[in-house]
Amino acid sequence: MSLLRVEGLTAFYGPAQALFGVDLAVAEGEVVALMGRNGMGKTTTIRAVTGLVPAKGTRRFAGRDLHGKPVHRIARAGIGLVPEGRRLFASLTVRENLFAAARPGPWDAAAVHRLFPRLAERAHQPAGTLSGGEQQMLAIGRALATNPRLLILDEATEGLAPLVRAEIWEAIAALARTGMAILAVDKSLADLCRLADRAVILDRGRDVWTGQPGDLDEATAARLLGV
């Protein structure tokens, strides 16, 4: 059974329609890659699922209807979002960022520190003074501290040095091994496909291809992803 099931999702930015009926499902413990060229609706899909942009269509999570629920209720239902561009609480320390939205569960500060030992060293430093990679780790850590059942990663490795990026991918892989369901959008398709159980490709606001990343042939990839 799907943990997250989205059917016929449509969304508008003012008069401009951004999504034209997207279908998407993430099963318990599954890693799903959401792919597509720039401007095809990846981030909008994520924002529509988490309630950050108004949307129509079926959105069910863990058997619950998300339609019409405010953002914080959707988050509380168990969806942890790591938004694009990191977006930490810059003046709060690392520890305070983790603590501010924490909910009880296996992902306490100690567990986050085991995943990202660097955060433990920086616990009392304001988040705004961290390096890009550390900020990204903290953004993931903050989402984990809410003890979600589904983690949504929007461009989690964007703008990071290759070594740091590798470190983040390793952590995401480790998370996947713990059985965390993950829905990820990322520019580094090779890394993403290596990890994903399934891929969904969006084109102009529609889902046009779904399958295992290995089954994606070159012609389709070139056409839909521009690679």
Added chain:
Amino acid sequence: MTAERWLNALVLPALGLVALAAHLGDAPFTVTLATRAAIFALAAVGLNVALGMGGLVSLGHAAFFGLGGYAMGILAWHAQTYQPLQIGPLAIAGTTSMPVVWLVAIAASALAAVPIGLLALRTAGVYFIMITLAFGQMFYFFAISWPAYGGEDGLSIYVRNGFPGLNTLVPIQFFGLVFGLLCGACALAAFLRRSPFGLALNAARQSPERVRAAGIEPDRLRLAAFVVSAAITGLAGALFADLNRFVSPAMFSWQLSGEIMVFVILGGVGRLMGPVLGAALFVAMEHVLGGISPYWHVFLGLVLLAVVLFARGGIAALLTGRAHG
């Protein structure tokens, strides 16, 4: 220890020592001045919960200060005149017991803050300021036009309320009570700042949307902060009424709301000891400069201008440098 921690550790003992030294030096008036500073500080600590932590610029906190004052005044007046307070079929005897008055003041302010907060929090920015100001003025004009409790003339209370085991008419003993409550309120504020509630409130000031995405509704946090803030300010109002043994509609005036805000801004918005520093400086200036010229507010204005222009973060920032949070 950082400079900020030193400041946090030293300000309250310093205020206590001033009062104690004045008491030992047989200067009861200075003890009373210190009491006045401590009461204003308590009101400002209350406002700082809303303003500093929640970013809620309330220009109506005199409403809560006045409610606390009138809670004390009304209960004491009924006790003095031996007339029970008639609320519908209920007849409640007045009281001159401070702990009871404090509880009533806290409850009345917190209760009033719920509908005011619910309405005001639907707005933001300048509209929030205007709505809170409007509520403050409603209380002010109601108090003026309500003859039962003195109307414009206010209520005089002949005997200061009592506290079990103390003689509250002795300045240093009354100061001790006020000082204890101020310390308690500061401890509560310090605890709130570090709690998940305070952190999320702080985070919501930076980005409400991110806080929502983490599963927290910022408006609920803000309402809670507003209510706690009002309750502390209300308690200060009850103590202020006891200090002066007089309650008047002036306690509800928007000038008083402004003064409480001046304490916070002078001392340092969002800094734990900012309100205490600001209130102490205000009372000191009021006393020293007020003795020189009745137009001493001019100098206060200059100091406030200097703080806003050159020392964002108030005296606390001047003493300890960069703000955290």
